Amino acid sequence: MTQSVPKIRIRNLSKSFGSNHVLRDVSMDVEAGTSFVIIGGSGSGKSVLLRCILGLMVPDSGSIEIDGQNIFDLSSAQRNEKLQQMGMLFQNAALFDSLPIWQNVAFALLYGHRKNKSKVSRNEAYDTACRVLELVGLDPDIVGYLYPDELSGGMQKRVGLARAIASKPEIIFFDEPTTGLDPIMGAVIDELIKSCVDQLGSTAIAITHDMASAQRIGDHAAMLYKGELIWQGKANELLTTNNPYVHQFTHGLRQGPINVETKIK
Ligand SMILES: Nc1ncnc2c1ncn2[C@@H]1O[C@H](COP(=O)(O)OP(=O)(O)OP(=O)(O)O)[C@@H](O)[C@H]1O
Numbered sequence: 407m408t409q410s411v412p413k414i415r416i417r418n419l420s421k422s423f424g425s426n427h428v429l430r431d432v433s434m435d436v437e438a439g440t441s442f443v444i445i446g447g448s449g450s451g452k453s454v455l456l457r458c459i460l461g462l463m464v465p466d467s468g469s470i471e472i473d474g475q476n477i478f479d480l481s482s483a484q485r486n487e488k489l490q491q492m493g494m495l496f497q498n499a500a501l502f503d504s505l506p507i508w509q510n511v512a513f514a515l516l517y518g519h520r521k522n523k524s525k526v527s528r529n530e531a532y533d534t535a536c537r538v539l540e541l542v543g544l545d546p547d548i549v550g551y552l553y554p555d556e557l558s559g560g561m562q563k564r565v566g567l568a569r570a571i572a573s574k575p576e577i578i579f580f581d582e583p584t585t586g587l588d589p590i591m592g593a594v595i596d597e598l599i600k601s602c603v604d605q606l607g608s609t610a611i612a613i614t615h616d617m618a619s620a621q622r623i624g625d626h627a628a629m630l631y632k633g634e635l636i637w638q639g640k641a642n643e644l645l646t647t648n649n650p651y652v653h654q655f656t657h658g659l660r661q662g663p664i665n666v667e668t669k670i671k
Pocket of ligand 1: 426428447449450451452455
């Protein structure tokens with residue numbers, strides 16, 4: 407029986423900053439076309455893991471394979487090419503204040519180096535921006551020529567999502583997609599994320615503290631605790647697993663194996 411190569415395969419990844427061992431022997435697979443959610447407390451290493459996968463940070467040891475190729479064996483040009491296949495929705499949407507919304511959405515098409523992809527004219531970029539803005543429930547005729555500071559936080563998140571999917575990335579990263587949104591808008595953004603990822607057939611990795619969001623977005627989930635992946639399973643098992651760390655974290659309990667530091671030094 408032949409086994410398919412995972413879209414992302416991480417093996418024995420470790421990263422320390424001095425004596426701070428931030429990632430310890432992390433291994434995980436993300437199958438193509440699925441969504442993988444990483445949960446964990448503040449400082450558990452989620453962002454460092456994400457930065458390593460994005461090739462923005464070099465681990466001390468271990469490997470990260472995308473489509474079976476270790477990204478650290480690639481030349482910088484080849485790694486950049488891999489980066490072109492990725493989209494990212496940042497925690498604060500990270501829009502460019504000086505650009506109108508449609509140019510924010512079409513940024514990679516207008517200004518990115520799209521190796522092996524035909525050059526996109528300004529008109530085509532505008533049409534794409536309008537199409538993806540509609541996909542995330544924004545009217546391009548109304549918001550296209552507004553600037554980011556003229557939009558609400560929820561609208562900015564939608565624009566960030568539109569930008570993340572505009573170039574039809576094979577892999578999309580979501581960094582705290584619902585932070586700062588009210589619960590209803592959080593659910594709306596999650597639904598949009600799910601439908602966009604499904605429509606594109608992309609592979610997604612999200613990091614979040616929001617359990618409802620984790621279950622809505624994720625097919626699979628894992629929990630990082632002090633740099634170790636201490637649990638992996640289906641996202642819909644997050645609230646029912648017997649793992650004492652996951653149980654404490656997902657139920658927000660004060661008592662349990664997770665040592666909560668409350669002392670202000
Ligand atoms: N560039 C860096 N240099 C030194 N230490 C770093 C660096 N980046 C992260 N760290 C440390 O790595 C640890 C994990 O940080 P990380 O940002 O991954 O946490 P996190 O799980 O994303 O937390 P949060 O949920 O609060 O965003 C922290 O102790 C942090 O201080």
